[in-house]
Amino acid sequence: MTTEPPVHETIEPGILYFGTPVVLVSTENEDGSANLAPISSAFWLGWRAILGIGATSRTTRNMLRTGEAVLNLPSDALAPAVDRLALTTGSDPVPPRKRERGYVHVADKFGRAGLSPVASETVAPPRVAECPVAMEAVVEAVHPLAEEDERQRGAVLAIEVRVQRVLVHDAVRLPGTDDHIDPDAWRPLIMSFQKLYGLGPQVHPSTLARVPERLYRSPDIELARTAPTRTRTASPA
Template sequence: MAEKVPQKTDPRRWETPLFFSQAFFLTTTDHAGNPHLEPVTRLFPLADEPPLLGLVLSEGTLAHRHLAKTREFVVNLAPTGLALAFWRSGEPAYTGLDRIGRLGLTLEPSRKVAPPRVAECPANLECRVTEKKPLPGATLYVAEIVAVELDRGISWGTPRERFKALAPLLWLREDGEYYCEPKLPHRAR
């Protein structure tokens, strides 16, 4: 067996990053039905029956404000081919009403919730918030997945083949900087 090396419990102090996330575009709508898109990485499955996921949003985000009123959102899986759009979606230069088009993304209607889904994303999960829990500076939303849409090309094959077809973009935080795979080195400044 390998020798174990003790680490601090604060993940920011770990010598080797142990957590990485998938990258997603989150779509929400405001009280008037105007769509909003923002990048998220703190999302995780919670249960199978009913299908639940957890989403953590910082208090200052527009999506956080929208969910306080509408309680619906769509999780759009960002594939590696959308790495640049994902990266830019968090930059101040890509704000405003036309930001989605300037990112090269297209919105289309969802089946069961008001927020639209991103057409270029291979997987879209339509969700309704069932509960929320306050965290320091953020909120954990528990949501039921009420509809799922997959590109036809990823709805068949072995699990490994489907995963390769999804080509999920991975996101890693290290030393206060963010990197996305597979196109290293991208750094947030």
């Protein structure tokens, strides 16, 4: 007896967040203080990342002004800290669309989340000490989205960043290796349709995993090695 496959039905969901890792983006404000904002539209190709983000957000303005950011990846254990940043903005006054959704201005995002800033090596914004993975990055290109639609034009950007330093907790590194993340130890926080989830165990062996990781190494890794190390006289506030 054969079973008929499920039938697709047409729907119109308000968002298409089918599941992506949460990124806490730290940037530097104009007064030198740190801003910290969670986003859930990000993907990586080699040592580049594309970040989908509102064009007028404090994080975006900081990135476009300074050309720098840190992409901090929280584990699922940090979900409460990430949630404390929900509906907060570093912008004052709060933009109308965010105010309509219930956002409030918070100047000290690290304090609000209960997270610790630590000085970065190659960029001004601090890393989040508690995040198992932190990637210091520089802006390489900005791609406007929906430019053909006057209702959406100028509202959302895809910002291309190049990673120039990857720093991890030893707990997520594959034992006996220098540069490999252990997928069984790394438990990223996932956003799916506005809700926070963890990552379960591997469900099936991956044929793709047979390809040596070295064959994916990007020329950006060589470029990252030339990034100058910043010198600091004090820890970030």
